[in-house]
Amino acid sequence: MQTCTRCLYSSIHPLHILFDDEGLCSGCRVHQEKDLLDWNKRGEKLELILKNYRSNSGRNYDCIVPVSGARDSYFIVHTIKKVYGMNPLLVTYNKHYSTDVGIRNLANLRIKFDCDIMTQTINPEVVKKITRSTFRRFGSIYWHCLAGQSAFPVQLAVKLKIPLIIWGAHQGVDQVGMFSHLNEVEMTRKYRKEHDLMGYEAEDLIDDFDGINEKDISPFKYPDNREIEQIGVRGIYLNNFIRWDSRLQHEKMIEIYGYETAKQTRTFDFYNDVDCWNYSDVHDYIKFIKYGYGKVLDHACRDIRLGHITREDGLNLVRGYSELPPKNLELFISWLGITKNAFYYVLDQHRNPDLWERGLDWSWRLRDGLAISSLDGQVMGLKEGLANEFMLTNKKKSVDRDDGYILIGKGM
Numbered sequence: 038m039q040t041c042t043r044c045l046y047s048s049i050h051p052l053h054i055l056f057d058d059e060g061l062c063s064g065c066r067v068h069q070e071k072d073l074l075d076w077n078k079r080g081e082k083l084e085l086i087l088k089n090y091r092s093n094s095g096r097n098y099d100c101i102v103p104v105s106g107a108r109d110s111y112f113i114v115h116t117i118k119k120v121y122g123m124n125p126l127l128v129t130y131n132k133h134y135s136t137d138v139g140i141r142n143l144a145n146l147r148i149k150f151d152c153d154i155m156t157q158t159i160n161p162e163v164v165k166k167i168t169r170s171t172f173r174r175f176g177s178i179y180w181h182c183l184a185g186q187s188a189f190p191v192q193l194a195v196k197l198k199i200p201l202i203i204w205g206a207h208q209g210v211d212q213v214g215m216f217s218h219l220n221e222v223e224m225t226r227k228y229r230k231e232h233d234l235m236g237y238e239a240e241d242l243i244d245d246f247d248g249i250n251e252k253d254i255s256p257f258k259y260p261d262n263r264e265i266e267q268i269g270v271r272g273i274y275l276n277n278f279i280r281w282d283s284r285l286q287h288e289k290m291i292e293i294y295g296y297e298t299a300k301q302t303r304t305f306d307f308y309n310d311v312d313c314w315n316y317s318d319v320h321d322y323i324k325f326i327k328y329g330y331g332k333v334l335d336h337a338c339r340d341i342r343l344g345h346i347t348r349e350d351g352l353n354l355v356r357g358y359s360e361l362p363p364k365n366l367e368l369f370i371s372w373l374g375i376t377k378n379a380f381y382y383v384l385d386q387h388r389n390p391d392l393w394e395r396g397l398d399w400s401w402r403l404r405d406g407l408a409i410s411s412l413d414g415q416v417m418g419l420k421e422g423l424a425n426e427f428m429l430t431n432k433k434k435s436v437d438r439d440d441g442y443i444l445i446g447k448g449m
């Protein structure tokens with residue numbers, strides 16, 4: 038296993054990170070562009086693109102912005118509406134795993150920015166059926182979220198004839214350096230299928246065994262090329278035009294608009310994914326079992342590259358969080374209607390045998406030297422101070438976790 042000399046990514050990364058002669062990974066190499074590019078010029082380029090889509094008549098929205106109650110939603114809407122003066126239609130896919138913090142963030146978003154929002158909430162029984170299938174077949178409880186949130190904006194773009202969709206950061210640029218910022222990659226069906234959807238299109242889920250039919254999968258289907266071309270739908274990524282620093286951007290949004298943050302189970306980042314019970318919890322634990330690392334590694338690499346933390350700090354954070362068990366498993370399995378034994382049985386089918394081995398007591402452990410958390414054979418304690426550098430906003434009165442996925446999330 039080769040590990041990058043600057044960040045902490047290694048050759049076990051599933052998105053095929055490459056290493057150069059100096060031992061630097063492709064993600065770090067592309068990240069260096071952030072300090073080399075003329076971002077004012079990049080911003081002017083963005084203005085040129087947006088100019089073509091401003092509706093002079095004011096009869097239609099200028100663009101579609103996919104949002105959630107977390108991530109970079111506030112920053113994207115702030116940039117598009119306040120900085121560039123566009124009139125966006127916000128769209129959101131209800132993940133069904135909604136936390137109260139996420140619901141408040143989403144409500145506050147549309148109020149503070151005075152925007153219209155369209156929400157897609159799919160029948161919970163269909164979502165459960167699909168999730169049981171994707172978990173069993175390829176170990177994902179998040180396929181429906183990824184497929185829904187990437188299909189719904191494109192479906193609406195076609196239907197409402199709003200050709201421009203604006204996304205935040207492209208993972209292939211910001212995380213793994215698959216493309217340069219200068220490539221200005223845009224949204225494609227191919228990248229979505231191969232990377233976001235783990236190779237499975239909605240059509241691939243139709244199956245008698247799972248009882249999934251054509252109607253069930255239609256909300257997750259990407260429109261066909263003819264429809265997309267007719268309207269001229271394109272999706273651009275802001276991180277190709279703005280120097281992307283998720284941490285600083287969130288802090289600005291907390292200050293200006295009151296974005297709410299929350300502690301996460303398996304990572305030190307309190308800003309991203311606070312809208313979801315599972316993303317940094319059960320879903321992230323599954324990622325750890327499948328790929329030998331969790332989201333905390335992504336967050337540590339990101340913050341090392343941006344100079345917010347040192348490599349050593351990052352290493353300690355990864356060691357401290359990687360092996361923590363999920364806290365919200367009971368909530369998830371009771372929603373899905375499976376037992377804990379069934380969950381762990383299925384999970385083991387997706388455990389990567391190249392990464393894991395049975396110990397003498399028959400419990401699973403990462404093979405020696407393979408993952409960051411076992412580099413020196415021990416898990417070290419957390420440096421509390423480091424994690425606390427993330428701003429935790431005042432916690433409002435919260436719905437008890439046992440109440441499940443609340444409001445629009447629970448669906449019953």
Ligand SMILES: [Zn+2]
Binds near residue numbers: 041042043063064066
């Ligand atoms: Zn690197």
